[in-house]
Amino acid sequence: MKKPGYNELENRIKHLEEKLKGIELQRLWNVYAQNPIPTLIVSKEGNFVEYNDAMAELTGYTQEEVPDINAWMPKIYPDEEYRNKVMEISRKSRHREIKVKRDEFIITRKDGKKRYVEFSVFDIMHEGKPVDLQVVQAIDITERKKAEEELRESEERYKIILDAITSYVYSVSIENGKPVETIHDIRCIAITGYSPDDYYNDPNLWINIVPEEDRDLVKKQIDQVFSQKETTAIEHRIIRKDGEVCWVCSTLVPFFNNEGKLISYDGIIEDITERKKAEDSLKYRVILENIVNSISTKFINIKSHDVDSGIDYSLQKIGEFAGIDRSYVFLLSEDETTMDNTHEWCAEGIEPQISKLQGIPTDIMPWWMERLNRFENIIIPRVADLPHEASVEKESLQAQDIKSLVAVPMTYGNSLVGFLGFDSVREEKTWKKEDIEILRTVGNILANTLERKKAEEALRESEERLSTILNCLHAGIVIIDAEKHEIIDANPIAVKMIGTRKKDIVGKICHKFICPAEIGKCPITDLGQSMDNSERELINSKGEIVSILKTVTSVMINGRHCLVNSFIDITERKKAEEERLQREKLRGVLEMAGAASHELTQPMQAISGYSELLLMNMPEDNPLCEELTIIKKQIERMAKITTKLQNITKYETKDYLKRKIIDIDKASSKS
């Protein structure tokens, strides 16, 4: 390394002397120049006033190569980002904006090697006041750093190894059938948190870390070893040094001497906590799935009137299993503007909410409804953590003392019908994602069942209405399959008119049963007639013909072409009609007879009267007397006929020359 020339140094000293007014720089520098510690003196502007050999050795650059900060920085800090950071620190330090005492940097030497360097910075003081010069000393800490790094790595590796250890071994020596010494393998730390020394110092530690309820099991296993029985691996819990409960599997391997005497045994302790957790989780899932399966099976063939109790059962099953406090169903109104809490299960001691949650407008819970409408689950592990936009929901849930909640949408087809909710009131509960999916399945099962119930009820209502109408009708209704001519249904009036039980009618072929038409001559399907209030005949169960007024309508019922026969019994009407006709005829006869007899009696009176007068005034031996008597007698006969005519009360006829005439004798009440 080339030293600065005398003149140059002279000039610089002069310059410094002028600037520093009496600082014995040379003396100072003599100290630093010989110093084995890499050192430089930097001015406020960044010029390197001094730069010793040790520094040149450290960096590989001479002062000529790096006369100031601006030349130095890019060389030893090639990374721009890192350099800018260092330059900023340097600038602030030189301008005394910050006080840098000691700091570590990575520099790149001229030969490209990287070194860890710790820079120390001192202000040069004159008469107790700093001047614009700073001494910078560098210590190569690369080796120390390497060692630190190695230690860290080794520690990490150790930790990884410890974490990976899932088992350790301990050996128990036996003398005279009694354990005398136990040696734990170092790996016990990883599993129990206790060191072999801990075990050595506390002879009861091994059993004390076993929770009381598992101790009998552990002792029994050791007893098996001593009684020279075959041992089986057992699973039990231990309480680690940090208080955490772990599951371990303990396997004991006994060793015997040549005489078959137990001299020692090894215990292999394996950490099975993860497996247990997985098993528990699996078990939980299996049980939950079983519950869902049982619910699903229950609902497959459920009767409409059992749906509500079925839902209550499902809510209870899930609620009890999941250990939550409340499970419930909300259903939206048809127009989705309100919702009702329709079903609820509460754990013991939990206040039911159902009565308060009726007719809730959906628009007051926008955050909630937005998620449900997107068919998203609502998962709230902590109600208190709900975001600001869910403040209404938060308030409402807190009013019900709810700490955690899960709600899954109940969907049917492409629409939201409601939701299934699970509240935790007593403590916070976190649900597993896959369990929530199972709840969702339950929600959909319930939604399907409820929709089916709704459809069935609507159908039943419509059927009931139809059946009520059919039962109330005063007309007989018989529904017939148009193709098979088989009777499908008959209403009570029809059954009464046919005169037998309904079950003896349904299923029969109508031909020759209730309809006189021959097979193949059905007036509707075969002869193409239409029948609208036509007078027809019905055959009743006794084979009697009943006069009916019948209308047949062709309809499709459940995809089947059917004939709806509606008819009324007109026997009485026919009889009444007949009677009316008789009465009308009788009236005609009576009017005729009245007129005839009245009109006839007048001339008859004259004829009979005068005949009688003549006879009165004629001697009895007069030959005319006999003839006059004949006239008189015939008039009397006619009088009898007119009397009969006047007393006609019935319509009676007799045959007369191929016609019917009134039978006066029979028709008259005075015959």
Place this chain on the structure above:
Amino acid sequence: MSEKKILVVDDEKQNLMLFRDLFSNGGYTVWSAESGEEAIEILKKENIQVMFLDLNLPGMSGAELCRQIRQDNPIACIHAVTGYASDYELVNCRRAGFDDYFIKPVGLKLLLNAARDSFEKLERWKSN
């Protein structure tokens, strides 16, 4: 009693003639009318106690005529002669105030007997 008066009412002229001839021959003084109204006119002028009325008259019926006569004269013997008889008419005739009832064609002797009996009845009542 010097003069025995009989009133005959019938719209049938032949019959009216017959009854007039019959009762004239029987020694009675016969008044005849073809309608109820005509009969009432006659009765206003004449004191007639025995009557034979056809029931079927134009205008006022025989029964109505009888009812009117009965209002002023409860004693008179009034007979109905009708061409058309029924039980119903008989009841009506009695209600209207007729004493007896004959159906056409009626025997003349029956009528003469009825007239004679009527006058005998009236005589008997007077002497009481």
